[in-house]
Amino acid sequence: MKQLYRSYTQSTDIFKELQKKYPLYFSLDSIGQTWEKRDINVITISKDIKTASSRPALFYTGTIHAREWVGHELAIEFANYVLENYESDPKIRSYLENTTIYMVPCANPDGYEYSRNHFSFWRKNRRVNADGTYGVDLNRNFPIGFIKSSLTTSNVYGGPQPFSEPETKALKDFVESHENITIALDYHSQGNVFFPAHDFRHEDTIDTTDMNTICANMAEEIRKISGREYGIHQGKPPAKLISGSGREFYYSKGIISTVVEVGTRNISDYMDDMNEHLREHIPALLSTVSEVPNYSDFALKRVESFEVVEIGSSHVNLKWEYEKQENVFFEIYRSLKDKSFCNDNNLIARTQNLEFNDINLFSNKDYYYNIRAVNSKTGIKSPYCPQVKIKTNLEYDEFSRTYYASKNETGYVSENINDNAKHFGVNSLFVGVDENKGVSYAVITINVNSLPQSAMIKHAEFNLYPINRVSTTIEKYGEWNVAIVDQTQMGDITDFDDVENMKLIKYIGRPTQSHQLTQGIWRTWELSAMECEFLKKSIHDNKIILRVEGPKELRIGRSRQMMQWDIGYGKFGFGLPYRPRLELTYTLKPEITALYPTNVHTISKNEIKDDEITAGFDENGSKIYSTFEFNLASLPPYESSMITKAYFELNSTKIYIKDDIRFHIEFVDDNIEKSYESIANREIIQNIGYDVSATELKNNQTQYFMFDTFSEKILNEKVKDKTNVSFVLKPTSSKKVLKDKKVSWEIKNISLSPKLIIEHIPKRRSPLAQVKNAKIFEDNGKVKITWENPVDIDFVGVKVIKNPFRAPYSSYDGQKLYAGKDVYTYDDFGAMDIDKYYAIFTYDDVPNYSKPIILKYSANK
Numbered sequence: 001m002k003q004l005y006r007s008y009t010q011s012t013d014i015f016k017e018l019q020k021k022y023p024l025y026f027s028l029d030s031i032g033q034t035w036e037k038r039d040i041n042v043i044t045i046s047k048d049i050k051t052a053s054s055r056p057a058l059f060y061t062g063t064i065h066a067r068e069w070v071g072h073e074l075a076i077e078f079a080n081y082v083l084e085n086y087e088s089d090p091k092i093r094s095y096l097e098n099t100t101i102y103m104v105p106c107a108n109p110d111g112y113e114y115s116r117n118h119f120s121f122w123r124k125n126r127r128v129n130a131d132g133t134y135g136v137d138l139n140r141n142f143p144i145g146f147i148k149s150s151l152t153t154s155n156v157y158g159g160p161q162p163f164s165e166p167e168t169k170a171l172k173d174f175v176e177s178h179e180n181i182t183i184a185l186d187y188h189s190q191g192n193v194f195f196p197a198h199d200f201r202h203e204d205t206i207d208t209t210d211m212n213t214i215c216a217n218m219a220e221e222i223r224k225i226s227g228r229e230y231g232i233h234q235g236k237p238p239a240k241l242i243s244g245s246g247r248e249f250y251y252s253k254g255i256i257s258t259v260v261e262v263g264t265r266n267i268s269d270y271m272d273d274m275n276e277h278l279r280e281h282i283p284a285l286l287s288t289v290s291e292v293p294n295y296s297d298f299a300l301k302r303v304e305s306f307e308v309v310e311i312g313s314s315h316v317n318l319k320w321e322y323e324k325q326e327n328v329f330f331e332i333y334r335s336l337k338d339k340s341f342c343n344d345n346n347l348i349a350r351t352q353n354l355e356f357n358d359i360n361l362f363s364n365k366d367y368y369y370n371i372r373a374v375n376s377k378t379g380i381k382s383p384y385c386p387q388v389k390i391k392t393n394l395e396y397d398e399f400s401r402t403y404y405a406s407k408n409e410t411g412y413v414s415e416n417i418n419d420n421a422k423h424f425g426v427n428s429l430f431v432g433v434d435e436n437k438g439v440s441y442a443v444i445t446i447n448v449n450s451l452p453q454s455a456m457i458k459h460a461e462f463n464l465y466p467i468n469r470v471s472t473t474i475e476k477y478g479e480w481n482v483a484i485v486d487q488t489q490m491g492d493i494t495d496f497d498d499v500e501n502m503k504l505i506k507y508i509g510r511p512t513q514s515h516q517l518t519q520g521i522w523r524t525w526e527l528s529a530m531e532c533e534f535l536k537k538s539i540h541d542n543k544i545i546l547r548v549e550g551p552k553e554l555r556i557g558r559s560r561q562m563m564q565w566d567i568g569y570g571k572f573g574f575g576l577p578y579r580p581r582l583e584l585t586y587t588l589k590p591e592i593t594a595l596y597p598t599n600v601h602t603i604s605k606n607e608i609k610d611d612e613i614t615a616g617f618d619e620n621g622s623k624i625y626s627t628f629e630f631n632l633a634s635l636p637p638y639e640s641s642m643i644t645k646a647y648f649e650l651n652s653t654k655i656y657i658k659d660d661i662r663f664h665i666e667f668v669d670d671n672i673e674k675s676y677e678s679i680a681n682r683e684i685i686q687n688i689g690y691d692v693s694a695t696e697l698k699n700n701q702t703q704y705f706m707f708d709t710f711s712e713k714i715l716n717e718k719v720k721d722k723t724n725v726s727f728v729l730k731p732t733s734s735k736k737v738l739k740d741k742k743v744s745w746e747i748k749n750i751s752l753s754p755k756l757i758i759e760h761i762p763k764r765r766s767p768l769a770q771v772k773n774a775k776i777f778e779d780n781g782k783v784k785i786t787w788e789n790p791v792d793i794d795f796v797g798v799k800v801i802k803n804p805f806r807a808p809y810s811s812y813d814g815q816k817l818y819a820g821k822d823v824y825t826y827d828d829f830g831a832m833d834i835d836k837y838y839a840i841f842t843y844d845d846v847p848n849y850s851k852p853i854i855l856k857y858s859a860n861k
Contacts, residue, residue: 004274005069005072005073005116005274006072006073006076007113007116008038008072008106008109008112008113011041011072011075011076011105011106012028012039012041014076014080015028015041015043015079015105016028018043018079018080018083021083022083022086023049024047024048024049025045025046025047025048025049025083025086025096026043026044026045026049026079026083027043027044027049027052028041028042028043029041029042029043029044030042031104031170031171031173031174032166032167032169032170032173033166034108034109034110034125034126034166034167035110035125035126035127035128035165035166036109036110036126038109038110038113039109040104040106040107040109040166040167040170041104041105041106041109042102042103042104042174043075043079043102043103043105044100044101044102044103045079045082045083045096045100045101045103046096046099046100046101047093047096047097052100053100053178053180054180055098055099055100055180055293056098056099056100056180056181056182056292056293056295056296056297056298057099057100057101057102057178057180057181057182057292058099058100058101058102058181058182058183058184058185058288058289058292059102059103059104059175059178059181059183059184059185059250059255060075060078060101060102060103060104060105060184060185060187060285061103061104061107061171061184061185061186061187061246062074062075062103062104062105062106062107062186062187063105063106063107063108063112063187064107064108064138064139064167064186064188064246065108065111065123065124065137065138065139065188066108066110066111066112066114066115066122066123066124066125067115067120067121067122067123067266068187068188068189068190068266069112069115069116069189069266070187070188070189070262070263070274070277070278071105071106071107071186071187071188071189072105072106072112073274073278074187074262074277074278074281074282074285075103075104075105075106075187076105077278077282078103078281078282078285079103081282082096082101082286091286091290092286095286095289095290096289098292098293098298098380099289099290099292099293100180101289102174102178102181104171104174107138107167107171107246108124108125108138108167110125110126111123111124111125111126111135111138114126120266121266122135123135123137123155124136124137124138124155124157125138125165125167127159127165129152130152130160131152133152133153135152135157136157136158136159136164136165137154137155137156137157137158137159138165138167138168138246139186139188139242139244139245139246140156140157140158140159140242140243140244140245141158141159141162141163141164141165141168141244142162142163142168142172142244142245142246142248142249143162143163143244143249144200144243144244144245144248144249144251144252145200145241145242145243145244145245145248146158146161146162146243146244147243147244148161158243158244162244168246171246172249175249175250175253175255176253180296181250181253181255182255182256182292182293182295182296183214183255183256183257183288183291183292183295184246184247184250184251184255184256184257184258185257185258185260185285185288186245186246186247186250186257186258186259186260187259187260187262188259188260188261188262189261189262189263189265189266190261190262190263190264190265190266190470190473191231191261191262191263191264191469191470191519192228192229192230192231192261192262192263192264192469192517192518192519193230193231193232193233193261193469193518193519193520194215194218194219194230194231194232194233194258194259194260194261195233195234195235195242195247195258195259195261196208196211196212196215196232196234196257196258197211197234197247197248197250197251197256197257197258198234198235198241198248198251199248199251200241200248201829201831201834202828202829202830202831203804203830203831203834203836204386204804204805204815206302206386206805207256207383208234208386209370209384209385209386209387210256210295210383210384211234211256211257211258212232212234212338212339212387213341213342213370213384214256214258214288214291215230215232215258215339216232216339216340216341216342217284217287217288217291217341217342217343218230218260218281218284218285218287218288219232219284219341220341220343220345221280221283221284221286221287222280222281222283222284224283225276225279225280225283226276226279226280226515227515227516228280228475228515228516229515229516229517229518230518231466231469231517231518231519231520231521232339232518232519232520232521233519233520233521234520245259247259256295260281262277262281263277263475264472264473264474264475265473273475293380294372294380294381294382294383295383298378298380299380299381299382299383300328300372300373300374300375300380300381300382301322301323301373301382302372302373302382302383302384302385303320303321303322303330303371303372303373303382303385304320304321304322304385305319305320305321305806306318306319306320306369306371306385306386306388306806307319307320307388307806307807307809308388308390308809308810308813309355309809311390311391311392311393311809311810312392312393313361313363313364313392313393313394313395313396314359314360314361314362314363314392315357315358315359315360315361315392316357316358316361316367316369316390316392317355317356317357317358318332318355318356318357318358318369318371318388319354319355319356320354320355320371320385321354322354322373327375327376327377328352328373328374328375328376329350329351329352329373329374329376330349330350330351330352330353330371330372330373330374331347331349331350331371331372331374331381332347332348332349332350332351332356332369332370332371333346333347333348333369333370333371334346334348334358334367334368334369335367335368335369335370336365336366336367336368337366337368337521337522338368338387338389338521338522339520339521340368342370342372342384350374361392362392363392363393363394363395363398363585364391364392364393364394364395364398364400364459364585365391365392366389366390366391366812367389367390367391367392368387368388368389369387369388369389369390370384370385370387370388371384371385372384372385386805386806388810388813389810389812389813389814390810390812390813391810391811391812394585394846396642396643396644396712396716396763397587397588397590397642397644397761397763398458398585398586398587399455399585399586399587399588399763399845399846400583400584400585400586400846400847401448401450401451401583401584401586402581402582402583402584403446403447403448403544403581403582403583403584404446404568404576404579404580404581405444405445405446405567405568405579405580405581406445406446406447406543407425407567407569408424408425409424409425409443409445409493410424410425410429410442410443410444410445410567410580411423411424411425411426411427411429411442411443411494411567412427412428412429412430412431412440412441412442412443413440413441413443413493413494413495413496413499414430414437414438414439414440414496415437415438415439415440415496415500416436416437416438417437417496420494420495420496421494424494425567425569425570426569426570427567427570427572428467428468428564428565428566428567428570428572428573429442429444429464429548429564429565429566429567429580430442430562430563430564431480431548431549431550431562431563431564431565432471432472432478432480432550432551432560432561432562432563433550433551433552433553433554433560433561433562434471434554434559434560434561434562435554435559435560436560437562439500439552440550440562441496441499441500441547441548441549442547442548442549442565443485443493443494443499443545443546443547443548444545444546444547444548444580445493445543445544445545446543446544446545446546446580446582447542447543448539448542448543448544448582448584449542450845451539451542451584451586452588454588454589455536455584455586455587455588456536456586456587456588456589457532457533457535457536457584457585457586458532458585458586458587459526459527459532459584459585460526460527460531460532460535460582460583460584460585461509461524461525461526461527461582461583462482462508462509462524462525462527462546462580462581462582462583463522463523463524463525463580463581463582463583464522464523464548464565464566464580465522465523465565465566465574465578465580466517466518466519466520466521466522466523466563466564466565466566467519467564467565467566467572467573467574467578468519468564469517469518469519469563469564471560471561471562471563471564472514472517472560472561472562472563473558473559473560473561474514474554474555474558474561475514475515476513476514476515477514477551477555477561478513478514478550478551478561479511479512479513479514479550479551480511480512480517480548480549480550480563481507481511481512481548481549481550482507482508482509482525482546482547482548483504483505483506483507483508483546483547483549484504484505484506484507484508484531484534484535484538484544484545484546485502485503485504485505485538485545485546485547486502486503486504486505486538487538487540487541487543487545488540489503490502490503490545493545499547502547504547505534505537505538506531506534506535506538508525508527508531508534508535508546509524509525509526509527509531510525510526512525514551514561517563544582548565550562550563565580566578566579566580567579567580568580577815577816587644587761588761588762588763589761590644590645590759590760590761591759591760591761592757592758592759593634593635593757593758593759593760594755594756594757594758595630595631595632595634595755595756595757595758596630596750596753596754596755596756597628597629597630597753597754597756598629598630598631598724599627599628599629600612600613600626600627600628600629600747600754601626601627601674602614602615602624602625602626603624603625603626603627603674603675603676603679604618604622604624604625604676605618605620605622605676606618608674608675608676611747612626612744612747613626613650613729613744613745613746613747613754614626614742614743614744614745615663615729615730615731615742615743615745616657616661616731616741616742616743617661617731617733617738617739617740617741617742618739618740618742619739619740620739621737621738621739623680623730623731624731624742625676625679625680625728625729625730625731626728626729626745627672627674627679627726627727627728627729628726628727628728628729628754628756629670629724629725629726630724630725630726630727630756631724632718632719632722632723632724632725633722635719635758635760636760636762638716638719638720638765639764639765639766640762640763640764640765641719641760641761641762641763642716642760642761642762642763642765643712643715643716643719643758643759643760644712644759644760644761645706645707645712645758645759646706646707646711646712646715646756646757646758646759647688647689647704647705647706647707647757648665648688648689648704648705648707648727648754648755648756648757649702649703649704649705649754649755649756649757650665650702650703650705650729650745650754651701651702651703651745651746651749651752651753652697652701652703652743652744652745652746653743653744653745653746655694655697655698655743655744657694657741657743658694659694659733659735659738659741660693660694660733660734660735661693661694661731661732661733661738661741661743662691662692662693662694662731662732662733663691663692663693663697663729663730663731663732663743664687664688664691664729664730664731664732665687665688665689665705665727665728665729665730666682666684666685666686666687666688666727666728666729666730667684667685667686667687667688667707667711667714667715667725667726667727668682668683668684668685668726668727668728669682669683669685669726670718670723670724670725670726672726672728679728682728685711685714686708686710686711686714688705688706688707688708688711688727689704689705689706689707689708690705691732694743697743701752702752715758725756727756729745731743763846764794764844764845764846764848765848766848767842767843767844767848767849767850767851768790768792768794768795768842768843768844768848768850769790769792769842769850770790770840770842770850770851770852770853771787771788771789771790771798771840771842771853772787772788772790773786773787773788774786774787774840774853774855775787775855776838776855776856776857778832779826781832782826782827782828782830782832783826783827783830783832783838783857784824784825784826784827785800785817785824785825785826785827785838785840785855786823786824787823787824787840787853788823789821789823789842790842792844794844794845795821795842795844796821796843796844796845796847797819797820797821797842797843798818798819798820798821798822798840798841798842798843799811799816799818799819799840799841799843799849800816800817800818800819800825800838800839800840800841801813801814801815801816801817801838801839801841801852802814802815802817802827802830802836802837802838802839803815803836803837803839804834804835804836804837805837806837807837807839807852807854807856808837808839808852808854809852811839811841811843811849811852814837814839817838831859832859832860833859833860834859835856835857835858835859836856836857837854837855837856837857838854838855838856838857839852839853839854839855840852840853840855
């Protein structure tokens with residue numbers, strides 16, 4: 001396996017041959033020498049080497065950690081691929097028209113050769129330290145966040161001071177002398193995850209969306225090739241952060257930067273895993289090459305003030321600001337998950353307008369929007385505006401709940417650990433198998449005491465946040481499943497044997513395969529309609545208990561196949577927002593009210609008859625109508641109820657008509673006059689349901705005319721205004737003239753008489769009042785926000801959102817800081833030197849969210 005990897009000398013020879021073969025497009029140079037006097041190679045690929053520095057550039061570094069061979073190998077394969085296909089592939093030619101590629105295939109030549117020939121697990125360079133030990137971790141030897149240490153034997157020893165090593169000094173000098181570099185990729189192994197750069201603060205930066213999207217576009221190219229899914233995780237407090245890395249140094253120079261962790265082993269099986277990694281990362285790399293000009297001096301200005309104007313249950317309206325330019329248009333992308341790609345598959349609009357209305361969306365669903373400007377002549381684009389996040393409103397019959405895992409009843413149990421109870425509420429969830437712990441399961445308890453007994457679950461999804469997938473070492477082996485536990489036959493949830501032998505009611509959603517495991521992107525198990533029914537039936541003592549399981553055996557030669565999921569608590573957790581959660585959309589079993597007409601008339605040209613229902617054509621061929629009037633006063637109050645369904649019921653008497661006659665029910669203005677002329681010239685609000693034919697009436701005495709969504713909306717407004725509603729029964733025929741053909745409907749038999757049947761549920765329609773006296777100030781080095789809650793029996797809580805870029809219109813457009821009934825909160829990790837907005841929303845039991853109270857924090861700079 002290892003013999004297939006090229007040595008440093010072999011790669012140098014390969015690059016020398018490429019330079020001879022492609023002198024116009026390729027060059028090999030040295031940027032310095034190592035402790036052992038090896039040249040540190042840099043290769044340049046450009047459409048013209050002589051003018052390479054005039055074009056914006058991608059900077060690639062590989063194998064800065066000696067045992068992580070993939071970076072070196074990928075650079076060789078990528079260079080060969082680009083050069084061999086440059087003449088024949090129009091995409092590669094177009095990319096290199098505006099871009100230069102710089103690659104340091106192996107940033108640690110001494111360590112790499114030592115790893116190849118002496119000790120595979122060697123990580124550092126080969127400096128001889130003052131105490132006689134060897135090596136500095138080069139990826140801890142950069143200045144940003146550098147940590148001084150005397151533990152020279154540590155694998156992460158960062159050296160005596162930043163840039164103490166010739167390798168890092170060479171990288172520094174190269175980057176600082178090449179101001180055309182706009183994007184930097186630092187290749188490592190293992191993990192199948194991207195780690196975008198951070199600035200050691202708990203705030204999204206203006207280019208967070210850019211970094212996440214570039215990584216997501218690469219991840220999508222990888223997924224298309226192999227089905228493998230890569231995670232994206234930009235480390236933030238309270239998580240432990242990597243200090244002194246090249247990634248943060250490049251980022252400090254204004255370069256978009258990310259680490260790329262490849263594979264599940266430092267040195268993968270070349271013909272199996274590594275060969276596939278190389279194949280999938282070439283198109284991923286090319287996707288980033290295409291983005292390089294968009295972050296250069298040639299790039300368009302970033303779109304400003306990308307905002308939400310309105311949110312409905314099936315639509316969202318967006319607007320933005322930009323100076324009008326003839327050749328500039330905007331690309332809008334919509335995603336269903338955070339940190340998603342932006343490519344042709346989710347491009348939903350190209351427009352020169354400064355607003356966009358997105359329609360036909362699903363209710364109570366998360367959507368993520370990205371926008372950038374494009375020059376139609378050059379194709380050069382702008383960076384992305386910070387992403388807009390929204391959740392569509394609930395439909396008229398829907399309620400929503402988000403339930404988090406109960407801390408003390410959530411944890412993992414392992415086969416070879418005696419005191420499993422100690423894991424509950426304080427540690428991550430380890431699920432799978434390794435040679436030390438044995439088999440491990442997670443048990444997650446969710447308290448659903450606020451879910452009404454009459455709730456009918458329409459949609460449910462269970463979400464776990466993958467905190468670390470490095471322990472999953474086998475590609476495409478094993479799957480992770482979630483099951484509903486039968487609590488009536490359940491033992492001790494902290495005892496391994498009891499958990500392993502739990503009676504399971506139903507597995508939910510689709511299993512997560514090992515190659516789908518990611519880090520930093522929520523994993524979702526979406527329930528089917530049948531699984532939602534099982535979930536509802538499983539509730540016991542207001543609790544739902546789930547068991548998460550993974551592989552239960554290891555393949556020979558592997559030590560673990562374990563996944564780590566966050567619970568939001570403990571030293572490994574990323575905080576409360578990352579707790580396991582169950583999201584439910586539900587409706588209630590409706591009450592049914594049958595309304596009988598207060599007035600019924602049959603109206604023909606010659607007469608008006610009370611308490612009779614006849615429709616058709618008289619002896620002269622003129623239409624005969626029937627009218628119905630209903631009083632809505634018996635329905636519940638408008639503000640606290642919602643009509644979910646309405647239909648009109650008619651029962652015909654025996655008929656013998658063979659002609660093609662059809663009958664319509666029309667919703668009309670309630671003030672219609674009872675005269676033939678008024679009826680004939682009536683103003684129709686909407687047709688109710690579908691028309692019925694005389695033939696259908698013969699076959700089925702009872703006919704239902706269903707209200708459509710618009711008619712239900714109007715009916716709701718009529719309830720609000722406490723007005724009566726009226727309907728007209730109208731005949732039609734395909735024949736030009738039809739005489740003396742009539743149909744009558746029952747009216748005297750109460751069970752068969754006309755009815756307006758209305759289904760309704762108790763539901764508050766309007767949001768609560770906003771909070772009062774909201775204030776923002778500094779308190780002991782933190783931002784503190786205070787407010788006064790409204791006094792209302794329906795008040796459930798407030799939600800506080802932070803957004804450093806705009807005032808959030810949506811209660812999801814930003815970082816959630818707090819939700820509950822308190823009258824204050826702190827921004828515990830917020831940077832004090834960054835301007836930002838805070839939005840305070842009130843919410844009720846539905847929940848309906850109020851319009852926000854916006855507070856702006858102006859930093860003391």
